Amino acid sequence: MGKQKPTIPKGTRDFGPEQMAKRTYILETIKTVYKKYGFQNLETPTMENLSVLTGKYGDEGDQLLFKIVNSGDYLKKVKAEDLEKGAKIMLPKISEKGLRYDLTVPFARYVVMNHGNLSFPFKRYQVQPVWRADRPQRGRYREFYQCDADVVGTDSLLCEAEILAMMGEALTNLKVTDHTIKLNNRKVLTGIAEAIGENGKESELCVAIDKLDKIGVDKVNQELVEQRGFTEDAVSKLLPIYEMSGFTEERIEKMKTFLASSEIGLKGISELEEVFNFTKVMGVPTEKVEFDVTLARGLSYYTGAIFEVKVNNANMGSISGGGRYDNLTGVFGVEGLSGVGFSFGVDRIYDVLEELDLYPQSAIETTKVMITNFDNAGRDYCLPLLQKLRTAGISAELYPDNAKMKKQMNFANKKGIGFVVLAWEDEMAQGKFSLKNMETGEQQLLTDEQIIEVLK
Amino acid sequence: MGKQKPTIPKGTRDFGPEQMAKRTYILETIKTVYKKYGFQNLETPTMENLSVLTGKYGDEGDQLLFKIVNSGDYLKKVKAEDLEKGAKIMLPKISEKGLRYDLTVPFARYVVMNHGNLSFPFKRYQVQPVWRADRPQRGRYREFYQCDADVVGTDSLLCEAEILAMMGEALTNLKVTDHTIKLNNRKVLTGIAEAIGENGKESELCVAIDKLDKIGVDKVNQELVEQRGFTEDAVSKLLPIYEMSGFTEERIEKMKTFLASSEIGLKGISELEEVFNFTKVMGVPTEKVEFDVTLARGLSYYTGAIFEVKVNNANMGSISGGGRYDNLTGVFGVEGLSGVGFSFGVDRIYDVLEELDLYPQSAIETTKVMITNFDNAGRDYCLPLLQKLRTAGISAELYPDNAKMKKQMNFANKKGIGFVVLAWEDEMAQGKFSLKNMETGEQQLLTDEQIIEVLK
Known part of the structure; x- marks a missing residue:
């Protein structure tokens, strides 16, 4: 029994010396940038109370939480009939803790618990593993690192400009020079829904548009009409959106026309203009920043800026993303704290540096x-x-x-x-x-x- | 419900910016020394299969493992009668994974799984949290960091000398200058048992002697006689051990006399002499190293050198310890790999630096x-x-x-x-x-x- 060759749980990995050296190089490069921009390090426990975690990631997320069996006699609250009621009913009686699913909810929890002692705006970075009981597959693990930086307690658009600067600087320092930083604003997406006469349906629009890269214009339109109840007329008005081209300034002008009837849409455009303006005044290079009016990303909690980074010369999805959310801590009872943040995908960056052979000698x-x-x-x-x-x-x-x-x-x-x-x-x-x-x-x-x- | 003030699980901690800065200072100082001595970084998964973990830490350790509820329908293997049989019988049916309890067993598991690809001697360091479902109390947490360095695949006593050097260098770099590094050898303890006529009872002797600092000579003797079956005569022969004094060379000479009848005891002394000799030739300062013939430490798997470090001017137990174990991977079916290693207690060092006000400005x-x-x-x-x-x-x-x-x-x-x-x-x-x-x-x-x- 004990002598059979040991294994590790599926979806988890050992990182041997060479991998650790390369991962450390990536993480230290990123952390150095975070610190230079005034972000401070936070670490939260691996385990959180399930009352903190559940209900924050949707039903699917709740399913994917790793739960810890209560210590001691974990069956003491269980009655015979509970077993018949099934796994879901019984679970809260045998488990009160779960493994961290992301770094955002623990961060919000930390901010709420330390609200009186923190100085806002609070800039924190956090680099820790998270766990998801997802089906493991190529490039998807059950344990993986997230690498977040967020500012909470200000709605200044300077923060968005700084995030563009940090993304660019970290990637430049990692020699990933051929990249594109995509920027959009949730209000622009809301405005598009208004401008095509489908007020209030920005969520449905976002979900569909989010698939544009994967399934193409026709299928997105089909989905909007057949599954999401958009009119043919509304969908036909989306053409200028799909065909958007030109430099940032040009796109902004086109969108001002498109969104002329939508107050919130124009607000989104003016926020974008201010962000771009800040980068110019700061002297942040913006030739790799692109206003992508279709950028939506899956998560619907963004309320302002939306970011995403792709590497142009590597076979890889986005390696970084983020955005502004107006109510980070509302779910824990503290209202009115706006935040903006982003994250680097360490595993993906690792693979990109491998593919492009970008590790310096000193790293290995x-x-x-x-x-x-x-x-x-x-x-x-x-x-x-x-x-x-x-x-x-x-x-x-x-x-x-x-x-x-x-x-x-x-x-x-x-x-x-x-x-x-x-x-x-x-x-x-x-x-x-x-x-x-x-x-x-x-x-x-x-x-x-x-x-x-x-x-x- | 969701709006009540959130909490964290008992025995766990958030580390805010100031704590993280100080912890990072400690860990980076230690890691820098590890790397300078040729140790390479390893990280293993947070979760291990319970088949890897159980039976390695004794019955009490098995109790203290945090177990993860199986994903999906975790009750599918459970029958109604299992519930009646109780928590212990049912556990293996609902949980197959647990959280890492220390860094040594995952290291042994890694070595076995990668045996064919590793070059021996393999020097690895590992700095990761571990989890124990212990009753939380002051200075004892359910999640805490360990900070290990081990060499496996050689029985060269050079490694012991290097560990003495690394302990001293790390503490000097942390400005913890008033410390004592205690060194002993398990074979000496075995030899003492032989020399007092209680052959083979070194484990019992170790367990009792390990309490010497806490309960004193009389109680240790009482325990040896009343609970561990030692004769009064044997115990009376221990006096020179308890009264051991003088510099290392002097103690070594005294022990040669005491252990004259014990081959293994003399072997232990000759190993100690060789280790001290290596430090001299290497030019490693040894004025803080002390041959402590009563040093046993709780863990019984040490077979050669035993290390322990104390800070003389701080109110704190040992801040580092380790030793040689002859069969690290035997439990996983790979025999004959000798290892020697040690660990720094990060939480204790943190408190010592606080108490002695030793954090440099740059760290905070x-x-x-x-x-x-x-x-x-x-x-x-x-x-x-x-x-x-x-x-x-x-x-x-x-x-x-x-x-x-x-x-x-x-x-x-x-x-x-x-x-x-x-x-x-x-x-x-x-x-x-x-x-x-x-x-x-x-x-x-x-x-x-x-x-x-x-x-x-």
Whole structure:
């Protein structure tokens, strides 16, 4: 039993040294940008009370929550008849906690619980795993990291401009230069519904338009008419929306005409103009930012700006997204806190950097130098150097056992170690060491101080 | 219902910005040392199959595992009679996964699953939370971080010497200079049992001796005789052990005499001598390392070295511990892999640094500079500076709304921001800015480039 080969739960992953080095590179690059823009780190517990989690993600989300069996005698509240009533009725009696499903609800919960002590606007970033009991498939995991930054407690559109800047800067620092940052505004979508005479149906419109990239114009129109009750006339008026082209300024002018009859639509356009204006004054590059009037994203809680980022030269969906929501904490009884935020998809960015071969050498380097160990005399000769290298801040290791040259070289190669130190009688007689560059094969006879100089 | 003030599960914690900054400082300091010694990062999933976890931590440990309710219809394997049989019988039918209880078992599981691909000796560090359904109390949480480093696949005593070096270096870097690193060897404890004529009873001896600090010599002796079946004669022979004093070399000589009749005991002493010798040759400072012949630690799986670290000038138990275990992966069917490792207690180190006021300014600093926002003209005047600061690598934020001076200054103070930029008509007329040092109150009139110079 205990001796059978162990496994890990489906949809979960181990991250070995190379993956961790690459993931750390991505996360540190992103966190550095977050911090530079004044965001502060928050971590919330893995477990939340189910009273906090349920009802926040829709019925499907509730199903996908991982629930924890109560500690101790978890059956103490269960009666025989509960079993007959089925899993759903019985669940609250055996489980009161669940695993974090996203970072937004715990953030809202934190803000409410610490409302009196926080200074608003509160800028927080949070980089932690979340769990969903989804069917695992390629690129979809049951445990995955989210990487959020949100500002709560202001409706200043400066925040939107800063988010455009942060998205661009993080991706530039990751060398993902060929990307497009799409920007829209929920009010524009509401305005479109009004302008085509389908007032109040922006949600249905959003759900359908959200599929535009996947199923195309005809099927979206068909869905709007057949499943969502739009008139043929209304749908025909959407053509200028589908055919929208040109630079941002041009699109904005076209939309002002299209939305002339919709007050809220024009409000959305004016917000967009202000955001673009802020980026200009700030000196944020905007050539990669595109006003995409059809950008809706699935989630319906956005009330203002909507963001999405795609990589143009990689085979991958959006790698980042976000938006403004007017009532983050209302569900927990604190009204009137507007927030805007976004998130990077770490797993997708990881795959993009793999596909485009964008990891720098420094991201995958492990120990800088390994000292070989052929016999005890050589080992003891090298031990002081080992510690001198570390004192100089150079990562170093000594192969811990006496072993054959080939074995040790293979080890160094496999671990991705850049340099190897060797010392036989010749070197020892001269008080020196041979330093071998594992990439070029070049070998130099050096003193300990020269080695430190070379490796620093 | 949904509007009542939300709570977090007992025994769990939110870590707000200041706590996260301090925790990150501790963890980064420790990780930097781990990496410098050639250890590589590993992360394993939060959930493990219960078949991996159960039976590894004793009966009590099994009780303390957090279990996850199976997804979907979790009752499908349950029959009415199972409910009567009770919680323990029913559990395996509704739960197949649990939360990670420590980092050692997942590490062993990883090594076994990746045995063919890993190069040994494999040095890994792992910094992740673990969960235990323990009764929460002061300093004991249900979710807490562990911070492990282990080498597996070699029995070289160099590893023990390196662990002594790493413990000392990490604590020195954290400015916890007044500490003692205690070192012992399980074989010495085995030898003591032999030397007093209680062969094979080292486990009982360890359990009792482990309480020496807490309950004193008399009670330990009483426990040995009354509860663990040691003879009065055997216990009386322990006196030189309890009274052990002097420097390491002296203690080693005394123990050679005491253990003269025990082969395994002398083996333990010779291992200790070799470890001390390696530290000397490496140039690792050892004045804080103490051979403590009574050091046993609770866990009985150590087979060689045993480590423990205490801070002398703080009111706190051990902040680090570890040891060598000869058969890490045997429980999963892979025999013969010896390992040695240790762990830092992050929560305890956090409290020690608080108590001794050892956090450097850089660890608690947030945004370096905030730009004030009194009106739109001043705001737009400052926006280019905001982005120039960030481009220069300086963390900066603009207060996003027009607001009163006092409110903005309070905000900056509360967030721990070091500098504030102000620009009224005077400054704008000169193309300059006022830079206020929030600590000294000093204010300077500067150009944007001078500000960058000052803040860099």
